[in-house]
Amino acid sequence: MLTKKGKYGLKALVHLAGLGREELAQVSDIAQAESIPKKFLDAILAELRNAGFVQSRKGKQGGYRLARPAHDISVGQVIRVLDGPLAPIPCASRTRYEPCDDCVSEEHCSVRLMMLDVRNAIAAVLDERSLADMRALGAVREVEFIYHI
């Protein structure tokens, strides 16, 4: 499941995807615009920088921007970094999973095996869509909203 961290991270990245080529955004501005607690956002952006998705510059003119074009970063890539292996329940991944307390056999648990299939479907969707697609998605909804009122 998408954690708060994953959700905030995606919102921040989609925000950055809307900037001009050389433009930087300050953490406080992103936090305010997307209503994300600033301290949490600091930590999230640091992780995204580690993974190579954003770049930062220090100082007064400093801030964050995407390290690669928005259409080159898939939504799935971002969520894997923030939330770990895509998994609807903690045991439903192949690497570094946590068995449930009531687990008898992870190799034969039908719930886990079902959820492993689910995660592959989730990955297929998330890896096909980029941050640019996500931003466009939000933009379309906005236009529809304006049209309807």
Place this chain on the structure above:
Amino acid sequence: MLSTPRVIIIGGGASGTLLACHLLREPLPDLRITLIEQRGEPGPGVAFSAPSSSHLLNVAAANMGAFADEPQHFWHWLVRTGTLKDTGDAEPFFFAPRATYGRYLRSLIEPHLAGPDRAGRLSIVQGTCIDVAERPSGVEVRLDDGTSVPGHVAVLATGHEEPRQDGCHVSPWVSPSVSGIDPDATVLILGTGLTMVDYVLSLLDARHRGPIVAMSRRGLLPQAHRRVAPMTIDAADIPFGTDISYFMHWLRETIAWAEGRGEDWRSVVDGLRPHTQRIWQSFSQGSQRRFIAHARAWWDVHRHRMPPEVDTRLRAALATGRVHLLAGKVIATEERGNGARVHYRRRGNRCEETLDVDAIVSCTGIVTNPGETKNPLLRSLFASGRARVDPLAIGLDVTTDGALIDDDGRPSARLFAVGPVTRAAFWEIVAVPDIRTQCSRLARRILHDAATHTAASRPP
């Protein structure tokens, strides 16, 4: 307009042969394939003509099948032809001699050969290809003897660049006796990967007595295979698109997690194999560059492993001092008589040392700058702007379909490439399991294009 779909494959080594095999599997009576090979003997190529029976495949027989959907095809061939009786081994965790694999490839195309008494769909042309002309209706491949071969598409399967062979520089793919190496000569092998290992075995088999020195920047040796099954890893587990340092950190942590559960690191490395091309393609260019500079040596020794029996021989040769391993870097080489004086620096050491050698064998790996190629066809394609070197300068710039990209960034509809020359787009494209998958995809694409093209050009 040609009446039948005709594919010209330039290069009859393993890559070209595997592509021909995949094309020939299709029940299309009209299909015609021309394989152009310098040596006139298609199949083994550089990789699988090793005459020494000490040179083994580095992939277990159970996974060396020529076809993407039949990985055990080679294993079944070994059993069916009784080849295994010679070796006394009879299980899929078996590393066959390279030359046996060359015979296997040859046996796959033999039934399809065209000739005076055969109506096969595959013709072999011996010659060196010097140029390919692209026309709206097809291609024309020109050979050095002045003849040319017309076709619908041409596929470059030119494989590995021949290493330097002049003065005291000898090729790792030619046996020491043929290269004229004296049994008492001092031999310097540059590179400490699998090619070095094979060359050391050749020297030992030839009862070489002189000193053998193997040098590479880090002095890392390939790891040995062990009988472990690859771990199942889903795409959903892998942090695609991350920076190389992040990715390598993830890999180390995943290996630590697996080892904590009593599993072998090889399971993790092999479990990534189905995903390596996608991982490579998800990296930014900067990450790809940093991978080659910093992580590649480490990755290669864990990924490209040697059979256990080869490992045992190499370790023994190192332990007894038959072979010296040196972590260092060559600074300069000056020719001296029939040999050379090599100036080098040991790893972590500032002072320069020298070594007088009689022969130098370059086994530094297959990544050479294609811009400096001696291959006349590649040179002419580069010169005319119909092909270009990729930004990392490790291969041809191709699409993930294998189509050549020209100087203006346009993919060709008629010129393709398979095998090691496409490493910029795929990275891991040197071993048969990877190349067969690529060939299967390209064969489907070519046949699909030919079908639509023929349908379109047929009179109503």
